[in-house]
Amino acid sequence: MIEKDKRIQIFDIAKGISIILMTVGRYDFTDIYPNLLKFQNVAVFLRMPTFIFISGYLFSERLNFKEFLSHKIDGLLKPLLGFILSLTLLNIIFEAVALNTFTFNSVFVHIANIARYFYHGSFDVINVSFWFIGALFLGQVALKGFLEIKGFKKPLNYFLLAAFFLVLFFINTIKFKFYWSEYIPIFFTYLLIGHGFKKFSTRFLDGTAFFYSKAMIVFPVLFFMSVFLLNQLDIKMNFNLAGLEFNYHYLLGLSLLGVFTVLYFCRYIEKIPFLNSFLVYCSKASFFILAYHIFIKNVYKVVFDMKSYHPVLHTLLFILNIILCCLIYRFLQKVPFVRLLFYPIKVISLNNAEINLLKSKYINKFIPQDVSLGIA
Numbered sequence: 168m169i170e171k172d173k174r175i176q177i178f179d180i181a182k183g184i185s186i187i188l189m190t191v192g193r194y195d196f197t198d199i200y201p202n203l204l205k206f207q208n209v210a211v212f213l214r215m216p217t218f219i220f221i222s223g224y225l226f227s228e229r230l231n232f233k234e235f236l237s238h239k240i241d242g243l244l245k246p247l248l249g250f251i252l253s254l255t256l257l258n259i260i261f262e263a264v265a266l267n268t269f270t271f272n273s274v275f276v277h278i279a280n281i282a283r284y285f286y287h288g289s290f291d292v293i294n295v296s297f298w299f300i301g302a303l304f305l306g307q308v309a310l311k312g313f314l315e316i317k318g319f320k321k322p323l324n325y326f327l328l329a330a331f332f333l334v335l336f337f338i339n340t341i342k343f344k345f346y347w348s349e350y351i352p353i354f355f356t357y358l359l360i361g362h363g364f365k366k367f368s369t370r371f372l373d374g375t376a377f378f379y380s381k382a383m384i385v386f387p388v389l390f391f392m393s394v395f396l397l398n399q400l401d402i403k404m405n406f407n408l409a410g411l412e413f414n415y416h417y418l419l420g421l422s423l424l425g426v427f428t429v430l431y432f433c434r435y436i437e438k439i440p441f442l443n444s445f446l447v448y449c450s451k452a453s454f455f456i457l458a459y460h461i462f463i464k465n466v467y468k469v470v471f472d473m474k475s476y477h478p479v480l481h482t483l484l485f486i487l488n489i490i491l492c493c494l495i496y497r498f499l500q501k502v503p504f505v506r507l508l509f510y511p512i513k514v515i516s517l518n519n520a521e522i523n524l525l526k527s528k529y530i531n532k533f534i535p536q537d538v539s540l541g542i543a
Contacts, residue, residue, distance in 0.1 A: 176447065177378060177433040178221045183446030184429060184436075186453045188214035189296070190460045191485060199476055208404070209394060212425035215299070215408045216357055218453075220426045222303065223361025228314060230537075235311050237535040242511040243304040243454075247290075247297065249508035250458040254293050255281060257462055265469045288346040296457040298409065301347040306354025309335070310362065313355070342411065353413055360423065378430050386427035393421055449489065452496035455509075459495055463488045513538045 188210045197203050230238065255277050262273060284290045290297045316327045339352040368377050377383070397404055397417075405412045406422065413419070437443050449456060467473055467484055499509050503518055512525070512534060525534055 175225075175375070176443070177430060177437055178225060179447040179450040180433040180436050180443060181217050181429050182221055182453060183449035184433070185214045185218040186449055186456050187446075187489060189218075189299070190456060190489065193296075193461055193464060194481075194485065195473060199474070200478065211406050212390075212394075212404075212422045213429050216422040217426045217429045219303065219306070219354055219357035220361040220364075220423070222307065223310065223358035223363075224365045226307070226310060226358065226362045226365075232311060232315050234535060234537060236308065237533075238511070238513075239304055239307060240533075241513075241535055241538075243300055243307075246454055246509050247300050250297070250300075250454075251281065251284075251290055251293055252508075254458065254462060258293075261462070261466065265466070289344070294458060294461055295409075296461065298347050298350070299457060300454060302350035302354050305347060305351045306358050309351050309355040310358045313359065314362075349411065350408070353408055353411075356415070356419070379434055383427065383431045383434075386424055387431050390421070390424040390428045393424060397421070448493055452493045455496040455499075456489060456492040459492045460488050463491055 191197070191203075192207055192210070192214070197207055259274055259277050280292070284292065313328070313331060316324055316331060318324070319327060335352045335355065338348055342349045368374055373380075394404070402417075404418070404421070406418050407413070436446065467488075471480065471484060473481070473484075499506050500515070503521060504524070506515055507521060507525070515521075517525070525531060
């Protein structure tokens with residue numbers, strides 16, 4: 168029997184892989200290397216669906232809706248605000264040092280742009296990856312709402328569920344862009360499938376142990392056979408969740424086969440200590456990698472040649488980018504007060520001054536009520 172903590176570890180490894188795959192897709196040099204470009208065409212079926220599916224699988228129902236919303240604001244939206252502010256500051260410094268364009272007017276433009284982005288409901292100009300954090304938050308809220316409605320008494324639950332899916336259909340049809348709302352139906356789908364599979368596997372497939380069973384070999388076989396056949400039949404595989412290139416039939420099915428393929432290989436990666444630890448840490452620092460890897464990449468462009476054929480250099484720079492993001496994640500954990508903006512409060516060992524701040528009248532009401540403000 169596989170120990171429980173080891174079973175969960177493959178999910179962290181898979182999330183680490185998905186974040187790295189999301190990151191490599193942002194580099195311009197992928198066009199220089201034909202094999203890397205071919206790999207990217209397949210990796211799109213693995214990266215985002217894997218992260219979202221696992222988030223659904225690990226989704227907890229223990230909190231009521233109000234408590235759940237409070238935790239998600241603390242764990243997703245609050246760090247997003249921290250990333251927005253810190254990247255704005257970093258971009259101002261970068262322009263001043265590298266581009267020699269520092270003026271008070273340029274600083275004011277950056278600050279004014281933050282207000283403009285809030286008004287328009289999108290921060291993609293600061294970092295295009297921010298859409299993923301916002302869409303994940305909205306998708307999880309939608310899933311929690313669905314589960315809450317499902318638990319209502321009949322026939323009220325049927326009426327509200329019908330209204331719920333009509334709203335999803337409406338959003339999917341009009342592509343409502345405000346604060347990434349257009350992604351709610353897609354993210355909800357993967358989250359629901361992940362959560363539903365956990366229920367199904369717990370009842371019929373011995374829970375998480377299924378991911379270590381011999382039957383898992385079926386998924387990579389089917390995935391690579393499907394990719395090969397679709398290519399041979401010249402059927403389009405334009406799959407891009409960020410670009411809303413998606414359908415609810417063969418692309419959804421192929422991406423789910425991709426998710427289980429990643430999980431299949433993760434059980435072997437789990438046995439390689441260094442790679443295991445590295446990917447698990449990438450999973451923990453996932454939102455920091457999403458937030459800062461593009462800024463680091465832009466710094467690279469000023470210092471290094473990113474357009475010529477330099478495979479060793481580009482590989483080292485990419486690995487260094489991931490490591491730097493992980494170091495930022497680790498460093499900010501130790502910075503008093505600043506860390507309150509970037510991490511869920513429940514994971515921080517608070518000092519006395521931070522506790523006193525969080526207990527203040529105007530701040531305490533925004534803290535999840537079940538979070539204990541213990542003494543460090």
